[in-house]
Amino acid sequence: MHRRFIVGNWKMHKTISQAESLVTDILQIYQPQASVELAIAPPFLSLPAVARLLASTSIKLAAQNTCASDEGAFTGEISPPMLRDVGCHYVIIGHSERRHIFGETDQDINKKVHAAFHHDLLPILCVGERLEERQSNKTQAVIQQQLQTGLDGIESKNFEKITIAYEPVWAIGTGQAATVDQATEVHRHIRSFLDTQWSVKSDQTRIIYGGSVTPENAKSLFQSPQINGALVGKACLNSESFVKIAELATSS
Ligand code: PGA
Numbered sequence: 134m135h136r137r138f139i140v141g142n143w144k145m146h147k148t149i150s151q152a153e154s155l156v157t158d159i160l161q162i163y164q165p166q167a168s169v170e171l172a173i174a175p176p177f178l179s180l181p182a183v184a185r186l187l188a189s190t191s192i193k194l195a196a197q198n199t200c201a202s203d204e205g206a207f208t209g210e211i212s213p214p215m216l217r218d219v220g221c222h223y224v225i226i227g228h229s230e231r232r233h234i235f236g237e238t239d240q241d242i243n244k245k246v247h248a249a250f251h252h253d254l255l256p257i258l259c260v261g262e263r264l265e266e267r268q269s270n271k272t273q274a275v276i277q278q279q280l281q282t283g284l285d286g287i288e289s290k291n292f293e294k295i296t297i298a299y300e301p302v303w304a305i306g307t308g309q310a311a312t313v314d315q316a317t318e319v320h321r322h323i324r325s326f327l328d329t330q331w332s333v334k335s336d337q338t339r340i341i342y343g344g345s346v347t348p349e350n351a352k353s354l355f356q357s358p359q360i361n362g363a364l365v366g367k368a369c370l371n372s373e374s375f376v377k378i379a380e381l382a383t384s385s
Pocket of ligand 1: 142304305306307308343344345346364366367368
């Protein structure tokens with residue numbers, strides 16, 4: 134049985150001073166629980182300030198993206214060794230906004246997953262279908278393709294360390310979360326796909342749900358044993374709603 138894993142993806146929100154005050158507020162109200170692990174993914178610029186605030190806490194630092202290369206002529210990029218250096222433990226890879234706005238391919242994402250492991254950064258790999266793909270019954274095929282290529286060459290032993298975030302694109306930022314049944318069905322499918330493709334015991338792999346998670350719907354999502362936590366966007370920008378979701382992960 135996994136500890137539940139709640140990750141706050143701030144996306145492109147908060148200046149450094151705003152980041153400091155949000156984390157300070159979270160630390161004031163959050164009571165850490167052994168059954169839940171919390172991680173915060175602020176924008177790159179705020180990583181050092183947030184790292185300082187989290188240093189003596191159990192909350193982990195995550196990056197929202199990484200370059201696949203260690204260093205070099207890659208203007209505007211940030212590498213895995215830099216993220217380790219600033220104190221990141223996790224890195225979100227292949228978020229749908231990276232895929233659909235910035236054109237990241239499954240091959241790009243695969244390189245990033247390898248680079249992250251190489252530097253002891255634990256990947257949170259996002260997968261998910263678009264609305265039209267769901268409507269034409271392609272959800273499973275789309276997710277299988279994203280996993281097949283995204284995780285190509287990853288050793289079985291690393292499946293305990295990776296987190297898969299199932300984030301249906303139609304649920305992200307829309308206020309329309311997947312139902313617990315919809316999410317459970319896809320999580321189950323992801324597990325059986327990992328079992329057959331990589332011969333891993335996929336119950337070792339944490340699979341979390343993302344897409345319009347709120348304090349209102351988190352409890353029902355966490356009632357599914359298939360859902361090992363949440364990747365939270367909008368609701369993590371407010372200390373009370375983020376902490377409430379973490380508390381619901383403890384109690385559900
Ligand atoms: P949302 O974002 O909670 O605002 O839908 C989730 C995400 O994109 O990770």
